[in-house]
Amino acid sequence: MKFLRDILDKVKPNFEKDGKLHFLHSTFDAIETFMFVPNHTTKRGAHIRDGIDLKRTMFIVIIALVPCLLFGMWNVGALHYAAQNIDSTLLENMLYGAMKVVPIIVVSYLTGLGIEFAFCQVNGHPVNEGFLVSGMLIPLIVPADIPLWMVIVATAFAVIIGKEVFGGTGMNILNPALTARVFLYIAYPVEMAGEIWVSGIKEGLVDAASGATALGVLGGKDLEAASNYSVNVMDAFMGFIPGSIGETSVLMCLIGAAILIVTGIGSWRIMLATVIGALGMGLILNAVGGNPYYDLPAYQHLLIGGFAFGAVFMATDPVSAAHTTTGKWIYGILIGVLTVLIRVFNPAYPEGIMFAILFMNVMAPLVDNYVVKANIKRRLNRVKA
């Protein structure tokens, strides 16, 4: 390690104020602090500080995403071969999946980090760790066959419009990864809708019908198909179904949720509240009844589509979620309710969770505002009492 430190110390002057490479100082700083926790000491206030920092926090979220990622890769391959009636081994599935997924991840990180570094450079900020997570989330919520140029455009849009224009990580209103997803959905509706969910359809390798998702069928125009449709609960839970790369397996999302909750990085309140909201709304619709989507057992809303992934990884983004404890409950419950509402009442948008979360991202400051007002009111009431 001494050897690495020596190299860094040797090149460091080039990046300092009057160095030749000063225009890359944010980049150097990011790399240096990644490898070595700086030798700074506290200057004022508390002389000692907790061991946790933002790098570790973000890294734990990435760890939590790994099960979804690995399963997603396997599933891309498995569905691809299954649709062609080809027997495939675990390794083959993984290989095919990796071939599809790794380029998306690389492109997402290169685009996002490139833009982040550039912004930090210009603004003279240190590079924030936020994109480490966004850069992993984006590949997990797109279909495996997405053209790479779309990933670039969407990521660039998300980072610039979703985050940097507000001042970078910590200041953004919308979740950047979801911003990218919704951008794709709205900008390229043809490519992002319909039966695209199994890799290989475009090349004609796979029959389009095999790419149907539960959301697509239930929300589709063909009522007969919808009423005859039943969700294969086990497959939906395990994730052996078509969908975006990382979101199909509820089980993997639960493993991720466990990691986030045990380490205290993700808010269990938001996750639980989202589930309560969706279940509650589902039960209300069950009680009303009338069409196949109304009658879909409430718990199955939790299993299909991107619900689990959204509730665990997207809704809990601390920056764009509600900040207050009470606010988190309200925010989560409303996400759950809205997800089901959008799914059932708005067939034009089969996936409700991303809109529900983005909508609540926008509403979160308002929710917080009321929670803060309640606190203020308690304080003022004390005087009267």
Place this chain on the structure above:
Amino acid sequence: MSKVIKIKKGKDIQLVGVAQKTTSARTVSSSFAIKPTDFKNLVPKMVVKAGEEVKAGDVLFHDKTNPDVKFTAPVSGEVAEVVRGERRAIQEVRILADSDIKYKSFEVPSALNAENVKALLLDSGLWAFMVQRPFGSIADPSVAPKAIHVSCFDSAPLGVDYNYTLANEGDAFAKGLEALKALTEGTVHLNVHEKANNASLFTHASGVQINSFSGSHPSGLVGVQIHHIDPINKGDVVWTINPQHVVFIGRLLQTGKLNLSQQVAVAGSDVKNPQYIETIVGVNVEAITTDNVTNDNARYISGNVLTGSNVGSKGYLGYFDHMMSIIPEGNEYEFMGWLFPSYPRPTISNSLPISKFLKKSFVVNTNPHGEERAFVMTGEYEKVLPMDVMPVQLLKSILAQDLEAMENLGIYEVIEEDLALCEFVCTSKIDVQKILSDGLDLMAEEG
């Protein structure tokens, strides 16, 4: 004793180097200093000049805006130097102490009432120990406080054990409480810990309201206690004073002399023999730490590690402090330290399981373990602030300089130390106490 107020949030930070319950009577230091910078927003006006002889209790300087508030010499001797800093602001008034302290004698009134106690405390300089809420500045003698609070336990890391240091001061403490009772028509609150404060001087105090607390740090902070007993609303003024300083008042009433001798804890992982030292307010740090510090690269903190000030090995103990915390500096690179911490460090985060669940005391250094970032994580500060105050929202209102929001969100109820644990736990390494301090200054100026 009535019901116990349970403090459920917070954290006790266990550090290596707790002061043993032994006291070494060190030879009296030759150098003492009173630092105007220890007092919030004080503009001092010198009364003595360098070279003059003073007795313990003679006025050194007074508050420029309120000349009644005087600051007196803790020892007798020669005023050696008036150290000035930027824009000639007075930093330290140093005194070269006599080996035998000569005391100025004060006339002690036979029957105590608000006026004569106030006058005596102002004349003797003891008034400066009386801290006012809101803002944490020296109490304004012209205002009648709603109550006076004394927190009798120190829950901060390596904190002083008043059961031990004040064990033989029972009479002086009781006498001091008499003075406090005379000072206010409101209640005098003695806030004790249900387990830690078993000494009879606390449990048998009479004429005061004894409030019992349980739970971990920050239960010992007087601001947290006030919040649970009788919170500060807009327009309220509450005074707070430390039990050691109550003893000083008691001694003055008993003897007519300003006797500021106290036991100072010298603690921390870099201290060879952590224990208490008998000395006097304003003592030179060198005098109480020589030959007892094992590390050349140590930070000398007057006060505790969360709120104290870095005074250096040649500095002077702060006016309000009775402990020195000496811990290693953390000015070293740590390879991949954010991922694989190379040594255990205190934390409230479950993401550092080894550190979190290790049942032992930590050797802690001054490395912040990460760089400063914008607010990202939420719900962290709330875990360690047992008050119905929304810390992040309050800090943001301060950053936005929104006076109305600051007031509404409870800035009158807190001073820097109350949010020190928030600063400790912050993932984004934000200087919480600095922000709050700026907010309090702004509020005091405008309000």
